[in-house]
Amino acid sequence: MSALMSLSKLLTRDTLQEMTPENLEATVRRSSRNGLAPKRLQYSPEEETPKKKRKTKAVAENGSQNKKPKDEEDAENNDVEHAPEEYGRLSAYELERLENIRQNQAFLSSINLFQATEEFKQLTRPKPSQRGLTRAHAAVKEVLPPRKSLRLQKKEAEILELPPEPRGTLIYEQSSPAKKPSGPLPMDPVNVEEGSKLPPQLLELCSEDAKEDKKIQLDLKGYRSSVKNMKINEDKVAKVVKDRIFSATFHPCTSSLLLAAGDKWGKVGLWKLGGDWGDDGVLLFQPHTRPVGCMAFSRSHPTQLLSLSYDGSLRCMDVEKAVFDDVYDIEDGLKTFDFMSHDCSTLVVGNWYGEVAIVDRRTPGNSHESLHTLDPKTLRCVNVHPLQKQYFVVAESKVVSIYDSRNLKKTKSQAVSQLHGHSLSISSAYFSPCTGNRVLTSCMDNNIRIYDTSTMTTKSPLLTTIRHDMQTGRWLTKLSAVWDPKQEDCFVVGSMMKPRRVQVFHESGQLQHSFMDSENLSTVLSVTAFHPTRNALLGGNASGRLHVFSD
DNA sequence: AAAGCATGCCACC
DNA sequence: TGGTGGCCCTGCTT
Secondary structure, three states, X not given: OHHHHHHHHHHHHHHHOOOXXXXXXXXXXXXXHOOOOOOOOOOOHHHHHHHHHOOOHHHHHHHHHHOOOHHHHHHHHHHHHXXXXXXXXXXXXXXXXXXXXXXXXXXXXXXXXXXXXXXXHHHHOOOOOOOEOOHHHHOOXXXXXXXXXXXXXXXXXXXXXXXXXXXXXXXXXXXXOOOOOOOOEEOOOOOOOOOOOOOHHHHHHHHOOOOOOOOXXXXXXXXXXXXXXXXXXXXXEEEOOOOOEEEEEEOOOOOOOEEEEEEOOOOEEEEEOOOOOOEOOEEEEOOOOOOEEEEEEOOOOOOEEEEEEOOOEEEEEEOOOOEEEEEEEOOOXXXXXXXXXXXXXXXXXXXXXXXXXXXXXXXXXXXXXXXEOOOOOOOOEEEEOOOOOOEEEEEOOOOEEEEEHHHOOOEOOOOOEEEOOOOOOEEEEEXXXXXXXXXXXXXXXXXXXXXXXXXXXXXXXXXXXXXOOOOOOOOOOOOOOEEEOOEEEEEEEEOOOOOOXXXXXXXXXXXXXXXXXXXXXXXXXXXEEEOOOOOEEEEEOOOOEEEEEEO
C-alpha cells in the first residue's frame, strides 16, 4: 500500500511545497530504497543542485542535522518492507488489489509525474508584471544612419590600424561603459522625454518630514499578526530598473510608499506606488555605470539618496537640486557604506580591497583615514551601531569585527570585539536596530547567525544559528538577512525555496512568517528590506522588479 | 515555439 | 596562488 501512498504523499507535499531540499532528498532516498519509481523520482534539474551543493565541507558537516531520526524513517516504511513476506497469507482479493496498486505505480512512474508537475508549474507560472519600465524604455536602441560599405560607396579602402591590445586584468573595462565624469550629474530620467522636468510631487513627497521614530515594540504575537496582514497584489509589483537589483530601500515618508532600487549597470529607479509620473510611477536614472551595491536615504535630509557603486563612485541624489552630487570617489571597487552620525554628514565607506574610509561630507574632497584589514579583498559589509555611533561592524572573510572609529590606525587596527564561527565568507553583518545588542550575519556556509554584542567583550558570544540555503549562484544577488527597523528582534531574508517566498524570523531562530503569493511572487527576492515606520516590506529580484507587501 | 545566450560569484584544487 | 568549474535566475534573442 505505502508504495502509492508515499508517492502521493511525496507529490502532495511537493505540491504544497513544505519540502526543503533536505527532506525531499530523504523522501526520495526512502522511496528508491523501497523500489518505487526509482528512476522517476530522481531530482529534476532544479532540485538536483541543492544535493550537489551539500558536498561542500560546511554543509556535509552539518548535513546529518537535517536527517530524520532513523526509527522515525523506519516506522514510516514498515508496511512496505514487510509486505512481500505477507503475500502468502493474502486473499485473492487482496492480491488483486496489490497488483492494481503495482500497476498504478508503474503507470504513474511512466508518465513522469514529478517532471510533469514541474513543467506544469512552469506553464502556469504567472507572467511577470508589466507595470513599471516598459520594454521600449528598458531597451533603448540607438537609431543609426544606414551604413554603406566603402565598396558600395565605390571608395578606396583605407588602411585601418588595429586598436591597441587592452591592458590590465579587468576584462570588464572593454565592455562596460566608461565611468561617469566627476561633478554633479543632472537628474534627468532616462525613461521619459528628454528635457522634461522632475515631477513636483516627487520633491513634495521626498521633503515630507520623516515621522518621529516612535518605535513601539510589539510582543511577538502582535508582531506576527501585523506581519501576516501585509499582502501583495498586482499593483505592488513593478519593473523599477532594467537589470538585476543589487540594492533597494524605502523612502521614510509615510503618506505614500516611495522606493528606490539600484541595478547591475548603475541605474537607479524611483517608484511611487500608484504614482502617475514616468512609467506607472517609475523614474529611471543612470548615476553610475556598474552595480549599485548599496543605497540609503538620508534620515536628516530625506530629499537625498546616497548611492554607491562598484565603479568607485558614491553619489548623493538631491531631489531639491535635481542633481547627483559627488560624495566620494575612488578608481574602482566601492562595496558598502553606512551613516556614522545622526545628521548623516559622516559616513563609513568600505571597498573590496578591504579598506574602510571615514568620509565627512562637509569637507570637500576625499578627506579620510584608512583602515587596512588583515584580509584584503574580502570586505563585504559595514554597519554602524545604532546608539554608539563610534562603533561599526565589518564583515571580513571569515570573521566579523567591531571597530571603534576613534581608534582607527592606518593598518592593523585593533578590533573592539570579534564574532567567530563562520566557516565560509560572510555576506553581511548588521547591528540590531534599536539597541545594537545583537549582530545578525549571513554566511556562505548556509547559516544565519545571531551574536550577543551587548557587552562588547573581545569575543561576542554566538546565540543562534539558523540553517538557510545561501547558494544563490552567479546570477542572483546574494541573500542577506536584515533586521526589521521597527522590531529589535526580528529580521527578514529571501529564500531559494519553491514556491518562492520571503521569510521573517525571530532572533531565537523561530520562523514567524513566510510571505508567499502564487500570482505576484514567483521569483527569488534576494534584496529585502522593511519600511522604517510603516508595515511594509520590499523585495527586489534579478530582473529589476520590486515587490511590496503592505497592509 | 523551443533553445540558446548573457551574466561582476564562490570555493576548491 | 590562479585557474577552473559549478552555481542554475531571468529575460531576451534566435
